[in-house]
Amino acid sequence: MCHLCRFPTPPVETRRGFFRQLAGAAVSAGLVGTGRAARAANAGDPPPAVASSGWGRILTPHPEWDFHNDREAQVVDFIREDRSLGANMRHGVADPRNLASLCQYPFLFSFDLTDIRDAREWANLREYIYRGGFLYLDNCVHVSPNITAYRTDHLTRLTRLLPASEWRRLSDDHPIYRTRYPIKPSQLPDDAHTPDDQLRALYGVFDDDRMVALVSMAHLFCGWPERPSYVEADKKQMVNIYAYARAH
Amino acid sequence: MTTLPTEEITWLGAGWLGDRPVDEAWRILAAGVGVGxxxxxxxxxxxxxxxxxxxxxVLCLLRFALWLALLLILAAPTRIERTYDHPTLTTRPLAVLVDRSDSMTALDNRQQRRLDEALVKWRRLEPAAAKAFSAVKSFTFAQGIVPVANPAEAGLVPTGRTDLFASLQDVLAKAPPEGWGGVVVLTDGLDTSGVEVAEARRVTARAALTSGTPLFFVVGHNRAIEPEFFRLREFNVPPKTVPHSVVRLNAIFESYQTAASTVPVRLGVSGRERPAASVRLEAGRHLATWSAEGRVEAPGTLEFELRAGTQVARAEVKVEEPPSNRVLYDEGSLDWGYRFLADILRRNDTFKVTPVFDFPNPGIALPPGAIAQLPLPAILHDFGYIVLENIAVAQMPPAQQVALTEWVNAGGILLFLTPDDAAADGFAGSELEKILPVVFGARGRSAAGESPAPAPRQPIRTGTGSPSTPVPPVIPVTPAALRSFAWEDTPRVREIFAQTPEAGIADQTPRFLNYARVDRAKPGAEILARHPAERGPDGKGAILLAVQRYGRGKSVAFTTDALWRWRLGQPSKSRGAELFWENFFAWLGRDRNTGFYFDHPTARAPVDQDVTLHLTGAEQKTLHVEAGLGEQKIAVTELPADEGSRLFRWRPPSPGLWQIEARNDETGERARAWLSADQTPKAGELPAAAPDEALLRSLAEQTSGAILDDVPTSWRRKPPPAQLLSERRQPLWHEPWFFAVLLGVYGLEMLLRRKWQLL
Incomplete structure (x- = not known):
């Protein structure tokens, strides 16, 4: 209580505290403004003219089914931003419990399918492939550290899933390395996690002599922060895989 | 083409307020002002x-100013600078050709000339023509053409004969460098120069198509009376077909009679009589059409004989297994259509697909059998079908478009697929558009033809603050989101599904997600399917599938994608998409031929006048060609070849049904045509003959022109709507000075509060 005016005591504030508040307010206003400005600049983006392409991540029971989701989004952006590709890419999630969800995308990706145990989900994947869809699996050493088992398990499952299909190791001069960008397998990163050089390859699953699924042991999503110089080649190779699936 | 920048200020264009209706957003802001x-x-x-x-x-004012500034940020005033491409509608001059022959200038019992009626019609159309074309140049013709100042001027042209076709060809040949935008002919359609009408019509149509000039006709009538007649004008029978298909026969009779009558028509198929039918002839001069169709099952040759009154016509159809079909598939942008459609075609042994992948990077590997660019014109002829999917006009140089035009004219089948408005509009006015069954440039036009269509699609955009390409929103696309084609009830559609049971048609009806809007179908086009709900500029369902004959080939406009979404959404066992494409390709190519055949031989010819017969597919084969009537045999003379066809000229010496047979003695292969020769008036003016409107109509439709009674829609064409090239958004409040003022106001208030001991 102020003895002079009998009003409550005014709050005590130092000059330093006052300027600190002032600076905080300024910074906040600036951040709010910048954020809104960016949104304003991007407002009204047109809808895509043609839903011509798509990339879906398969939702599996694996706890890390969406691992490296950010890198996957970068790959999709990489395809979208290459104007010469003319692709209007979308990136989404496909649930194998629902066939219609799978069929939203002509191209499906996953790191590991072994956690899918429901036969109906596998039947949906088979029907998706029979309708013309393409499956791309890439081993990630974090999600599936046992690389040898991974390769054997997936190739066996897929060839059993599609009777009369067969798998082949793709040679280093296979067109899948040059469908969009000329990439030599040696340009792709060496992987310390892969003990056997034979494993560091791409394996195609062929049904009626047409590739319907690809199991990649090239770890194209792995080690980006540690080996940034390889990221471009990784992305280009994934574009090659996408373009190959489309053109065959 | 001109590019113009525009500038505007928008409010409430961003943030959560931007997602709300404008009125509601302003009310929220106003409430914010009041409450604050x-x-x-x-x-x-x-x-x-x-x-x-x-x-x-003072403190209230400062705090209120701060509050207003914050609300101003919420209102988000933004300057939008847009650069538009304003396509200019290039117009060419129009030639007006006035027939001043004796038949056009002869007086009837009311002292009226056909020319008078034609001129009255033309004067009504003239203002629209003056607006639609850069200039109007007039000629008059009878024997040869003479330039005149205006159509009503007589000009010093010799009469006594009408060189209709020669005059038209002459005007087309004398076109200015940019070509004619159209040729309007005021005529009655009677060429009395003695030329072979079918051949002259073919040559004239080809000259017009080559120069991209539509032919329009203003037909003059009067009450001149001619003797009654009834004759067969055309008997159209496909020269070849595949087993288990439907053959459609079509005959056109022309007649003039003072009272309506009925003529019995009898059709014999390989000697077996079919149930008789009749054709109704109305009073006056008319064309009557008769048609019949029937299934053919086993390979072999079927001979058809048609008898109507005294008229007899005969033709044969070879029923053969289909030849191997080579398909060239050119895809303009990364799309999944190729994977799905090519897989369907590959499963059918009769198709061989060659993809064209125009990948920009050097050293890339093309799929086996693929080529990097559209082949040279000479090699194009190895292909029966060309599929152009998602092609932009920038990917198709004019020379390539001309090559495709010639390829279709020579018998190729072109499928043009695009679901994208911008890509479709890019072809407006192009060389390729001339051969397609639709006219592009509908973007921004609604069913009423005036107001912009909802959600126009923008080709390119950029934005400040976001260097990356805008991310399209994820729109769930499920089979339920796809729409079905709405088939037209036409014989052509029934032919496509001839093999399909009624219950299976729904399963084979394509389903699509996006489609490209087109302006209209061309006069000679047949629309096969429309959008089930959305309307086109003509008020009818938007066109999804249309087909047109062009020369000896066909062109197809498919305004959706290659139906891959439908295929992916269909159960793998249903085979609906597969059957649809197989049926459609088989229907398109059913009258394609590998052996030789007489290409649309004339059914009737006057005695002692030359007839030209086109034999297609014979190339270098040694042939023996002769005409026969009973025991009489006459060797037929060969002329220099013309555009892939071998030409034979023959003059029937006497009336009767002559058979012309071309035979290869080495292989035993033969082709036959029958021609009914009769006595007709000799060349000279026919003042009493009725105008031949049917001839003029067919010539007009072949060249995308029309018979003019009213201003045609092509003359009312507006320039395509401006296209957005770039857009730059600059938030006006996102400036350092604005935040400095904001900070200044807030700081001043705080300082004053401190000074006045409120802090």
Whole structure:
């Protein structure tokens, strides 16, 4: 209580505290403004003219089914931003419990399918492939550290899933390395996690002599922060895989 | 083409307020202003330290200014600079050709000339023509053409004969460098020069198509009376077909009679009589059409004989297994259509697909059998079908478009697929558009033809602050989101599904997600399917599938994608998409031939006048060609070849049904045509003959022109709507000075509060 005016005591504030508040307010206003400005600049983006392409991540029971989701989004952006590709890419999630969800995308990706145990989900994947869809699996050493088992398990499952299909190791001069960008397998990163050089390859699953699924042991999503110089080649190779699936 | 920048200020274009209706957003802002004002005034009325009223007012004002500035950020005033491409509608001059022959200038019992009626019609159309074309140049013709100042001027042209076709060809040949935008002919359609009408019509149509000039006709009538007649004009039978298909026969009779009558028509198939039918002839001069169709099952040759009154016509159809079909598939942008459609075609042994992948990077590997660019014109002829999917006009140089035009004219089948408005509009006015069954440039036009269509699609855009390409929103696309084609009820559609049971048609009806809007179908086009709900500029369902004959080939406009979404959404066992494409390709190519055949031989010819017969597919084969009537045999003379066809000229010496047979003695292969020769009036003026409107109509339709009674829609064409090239958004409040003022106001208020002991 102020003895002079009998009003409550005014709050005590130092000059330093006052300027600190002032600076905080300024910074906040600036951040709010910048954020809104960016949104304003991007407002009204047109809808895509043609839903011509798509990339879906398969939702599996694996706890890390969406691992490296950010890198996957970068790959999709990489395809979208290459104007010469003319692709209007979308990136989404496909649930194998629902066939219609799978069929939203002509191209499906996953790191590991072994956690899918429901036969109906596998039947949906088979029907998706029979309708013309393409499956791309890439081993990630974090999600599936046992690389040898991974390769054997997936190739066996897929060839059993599609009777009369067969798998082949793709040679280093296979067109899948040059469908969009000329990439030599040696340009792709060496992987310390892969003990056997034979494993560091791409394996195609062929049904009626047409590739319907690809199991990649090239770890194209792995080690980006540690080996940034390889990221471009990784992305280009994934574009090659996408373009190959489309053109065959 | 001109590019123009525009500038505008928008409000409430971003943030959560931008997602709300404008009225609601402004109301929220107004409420914010009111509530803020009340809170500020109340808070400064009850300060902890008593201060003078003017000081309260100053603090209130400063706080209110700060609040207003914050609300201004929410209102988001933004300057939008847009650059538009304003395509200019290039117009060419129009030639008006006035027939001043004796038949056009002869007086009837009312002292009226056909020319008078034609000129009256033309004067009504003239203002629209003056607007639609850069200039109007007039000629008059009878024997040869003479330039005149205006169509009503007589000109010094010799009469006594009408060189209709020669005059038309002459005008087309004398076109200015940019070509004619159209040729309007005021005529009655009677060429009395003695030329072979079918051949002259073919040559004239080809000249018009080559120069991209539509032919329009203003037909002059009067009450001149001619003797009654009834004759067969055309008997159209496909020269070849595949087993288990439907053959459609079509005959056109022309007649003039004072009273309506009925003529019995009998059709014999390989000697077996079919149930008789009749054709109704109305009073006056008319064309009557008769048609019949029937299934053919086993390979072999079927001979058809048609008898109507005294008229007899005969033709044969070879029923053969389909030849191997080579398909060239050119895809303009990364799309999944190729994977799905090519897989369907590959499963059918009769198709061989060659993809064209125009990948920009050097050293890339093309799929086996693929080529990097559209082949040279000479190699194009190895292909029966060309599929152009998602092609932009920039990917198709004019020379390539011309090569495709010639390829279709020579018998190729072109499928043009695009689901994208911008890509479709890019072809407006192009060389390729001339051969397609639709006219592009509908973007921005609604069913009423005036107001912009909803959600126009923008080709390119850029934005400040976001260097990356805008991310399209994820729109769930499920089979339920796809729409079905709405088939037209036409014989052609029934032919496509001839093999399909009624219950299976729904399963084979394509389903699509996006489609490209087109302006209209061309006069000679057949629309096969429309959008089930959305309307086109003509008020009918938007066109999804249309087909047109062009020369000896066909062109197809498919305004959706290659139906891959439908295929992916269909159960793998249903085979609906597969069957649809197989049926459609088989229907398109059913009258394609590998052996030789007479290409649309004339059914009737006057005695002692030359007839030209086109034999297609014979190339270098050694042939023996002769005409026969009973025991009489006459060797037929060969002329220099013309555009892939071998030409034979023959003059029937006597009336009767002559058979012309071309035979290869080495292989035993033969082709036959029958020609009914009769006595007709000799060349000379026919003042009493009725105008031949049917001839003029067919010539007009072949060249995308029309018979003019009213201003045609092509003359009312507006320039395509401006296309957005770039867009730059600059938030006006996102400026350093604005935040400095904001900070200044806030700082001043704080300083004053401190000074006046409120802090």
């Amino acid at each position: 004002l009340v809170v500020i005034v109340v808070s400064y009325c009850f300060t902890l330290v008593r201060i003078a009223p003017w000081r309260r007012a």
